[in-house]
Amino acid sequence: MTGCAGFIGSTLVDRLLSEGHEVAGYDNFSTGHEAFLEQALSHRRFRLIRGDVLDAEDLRTAIRNSEFVFHLAANADVRSGTERPRRDLEQNTIATFNVLEAMRANDVRRIAFSSTGSIYGEPSVFPTPEDAPFPVQTSLYGASKLAGEGLIQAYCEGFGFQGYLFRFVSILGERYTHGHVVDFVASLRRNPHELRVLGNGQQRKSYLYVQDCIDAMIVAIKKADAKVNIFNLGTDQWCRVDDSLDWICQHLGVSPVRSYSGGARGWIGDSPFIYLDCSRIRMLGWRPALSIRESVIRTVQYLQTHPWVLEARA
């Protein structure tokens, strides 16, 4: 697993270990945290390899003897794409190519990939299904993930790979380290009386609890067996940014004055409405256990009991 020390990666490592699998984790700890692997590192079926997905040779060695690759390493900082466009290309597109080549060199042919609902750009259909009209990219993050998906699909056709492409909404829960909930909680911790909101607060977003996300990935890999398996992963709900802020404030017992940066989008490439049609994964029997509200609260609780996450933010 690339990105094994990240939010979703480390949670998936723990799950795979608990299901009896042997896991080799690969991470450069640029955004991952050693602390997230504490449990895994005490496990004899886990092996940690410190390495960079841009180092093709290290990757080739690391992937040797694997049966299945979870490629989760990525630049997940969707907001600063226009500040550092090369980072998305390298971390999300070229890195995926390196993973595929390392797999090919080792005759490993099954891969799961953390894609994103951002590849739908600003969709014309809601909820947005996997076969929505051919989208137009609006962010470097989305474009770089789309490129990663395309590469995997071409390797499935060209080299007999089998691919599981998961288009996530924003994921919340324990070990969550970046995104609007951590921003709000960190800001309210510094100053509970005022809060700055990117955009007009009316952006409609969908979220999924990390354990539900991992359940869905595992169900898909066990039950779907096409050459290319594409799944939206989200809840059948959306909320406004202001709604999630209400829940956070209520939970923290604060009533800040909110000021808005304005506009329908929080940043360049932000999608004002993300709401995915998840009937394809639901057809396999999966259901999320937590609502959006519950996963927001769960995330705030995690941040309250793990203040180092707030402090570790750049």
Next chain:
Amino acid sequence: MTGCAGFIGSTLVDRLLSEGHEVAGYDNFSTGHEAFLEQALSHRRFRLIRGDVLDAEDLRTAIRNSEFVFHLAANADVRSGTERPRRDLEQNTIATFNVLEAMRANDVRRIAFSSTGSIYGEPSVFPTPEDAPFPVQTSLYGASKLAGEGLIQAYCEGFGFQGYLFRFVSILGERYTHGHVVDFVASLRRNPHELRVLGNGQQRKSYLYVQDCIDAMIVAIKKADAKVNIFNLGTDQWCRVDDSLDWICQHLGVSPVRSYSGGARGWIGDSPFIYLDCSRIRMLGWRPALSIRESVIRTVQYLQTHPWVLEARA
């Protein structure tokens, strides 16, 4: 213009010069031909820069003072993707990133890009419109061009660029140097009695004459003014590989025994049916002058009078 010495590039250079524009052409002559620029090089409004699209610094210098960039440089060898997957990534994806970054550094914000109908993979809708259901890639070539499109779209949103993305069917006509017509003509020249056909000969393909293609690009750039302008470019026709072979043989006066490699696809990632819905570009008043049959014949005539093209093939 990147790829100015290629089949389509050099033809577009001549057209732009004849319309009074000043053209700076950039090419590394890896697949381009000096001979195609003979006319342009005698023109005082044309400047040739020998350079590689993977050389970001050369590109940045070359693009200085441009108003509009035609990015046509590409690996167009769609068949050998699985032999050299890195080439598609580098020549079609990373090169496009380099062009966009060179433009950004020089404050040049308008770009036209030669994309491909191959990005529809094996479509479920015929004729296939620009907003067809989100496709699954079946070739490294298609995946690399999709990635290029996505990057351009993200630069349009993120950096105020304006993009013209042209999804071509196969282009035929004068200066055509690779693809099935040149393969057949070259083979029949060596041996007019036998002919080997990739696939079962029943693949349905669409073609467009190069001057019609260039007319369409110019019409689109003059008349369409959205942030991202996507156009399928093709004829409202398709033919079977065997049909085009009939026309070629009839024109050459030969009757070879045909043998088929078999299967619905000529090579890995070949699409058995390509037929694009071109009503969007037709709405702008464009019509192709030549039918598929006429453009096949025109191509054979060109190859007959320019045998060096057949000899120059690798």
